Amino acid sequence: MVDRRRGDVVRSLTWHGRPLLDAGSDxxxxxxxxxxxxxxPAQAVRSDGRPGRRRLSVDERRDELIAAALQLFSxxxxxxISIDDVADAAGASRALVYHYFGGKQELYIAALHSAGKQxxxxxxxxxxxxxxxxxxxxxxxxxxxxxxxxxxFVALLRGGPAYRSGEVGEVxxxxxxxxxxxxxxxxxxEAPGPVLRITLRSWMASVETAGLDWLEHRDLSxxxxxxxxxxxxxxxxxxxARHDPEVAALLGRLADDEST
Numbered sequence: 356m357v358d359r360r361r362g363d364v365v366r367s368l369t370w371h372g373r374p375l376l377d378a379g380s381d382x383x384x385x386x387x388x389x390x391x392x393x394x395x396p397a398q399a400v401r402s403d404g405r406p407g408r409r410r411l412s413v414d415e416r417r418d419e420l421i422a423a424a425l426q427l428f429s430x431x432x433x434x435x436i437s438i439d440d441v442a443d444a445a446g447a448s449r450a451l452v453y454h455y456f457g458g459k460q461e462l463y464i465a466a467l468h469s470a471g472k473q474x475x476x477x478x479x480x481x482x483x484x485x486x487x488x489x490x491x492x493x494x495x496x497x498x499x500x501x502x503x504x505x506x507x508f509v510a511l512l513r514g515g516p517a518y519r520s521g522e523v524g525e526v527x528x529x530x531x532x533x534x535x536x537x538x539x540x541x542x543x544x545e546a547p548g549p550v551l552r553i554t555l556r557s558w559m560a561s562v563e564t565a566g567l568d569w570l571e572h573r574d575l576s577x578x579x580x581x582x583x584x585x586x587x588x589x590x591x592x593x594x595x596a597r598h599d600p601e602v603a604a605l606l607g608r609l610a611d612d613e614s615t
Contacts, residue, residue, distance in 0.1 A: 417455050417465075420445050425466040429504040433463055467526040470507065474500050474530060478537040485612045489541040491585050494562070497534070498577055501566045509570060512563055534559060542605065550599035554591050561587060 423445035456462040477496040480489040596603035
């Protein structure tokens, strides 16, 4: 009933004689929400125990739907989640989800962007500390993220072509670039040369694979896994140092920092 009324309200609204239906603006969304919701105080909880509708701004409502979707994508694989699942989790109508997103793929992309931003915030290394300590800190926060979003992490890295190409692939590449930038910042390098770049990207691939393996087996403590990967990072740098004076100089600086 609410969905039908929402459509009737949208079709009836005009601006200087033109239907507002074609505007597609945030103003239209707010007008429709107010027309449907009226001026009654928002209910915190409905009679069936689910969250009631709250009057939110366009951005707040969109963020609320993304947060609900991200939680679902973190617990289950994307193909197992429907728009109805997201609507139920957010205490919203199915039509409202479509009102903000064209479909599940658009919602999934928005959730990935949100997850990438969260990961970026988590991986900011501390301003002080030795380079390997800062790297270990970022790695620890990375695995916080992996553990909190286990199913989504597995689905993203192991998914088929539909979830690895196009815009989803671009989001994944963006997350990897962000992680690379955090690693580079943590070890105090501004512009890595080709040998160091390849070495760091190889290590990142190892970290992703280790995360997938750990989520599957969990037969190693997280602390031990993180120490192993930091040591792995140093060993890769040691090998790369034999091929590039830049990496050799970096490894020497890291050794000096650790010995002080």
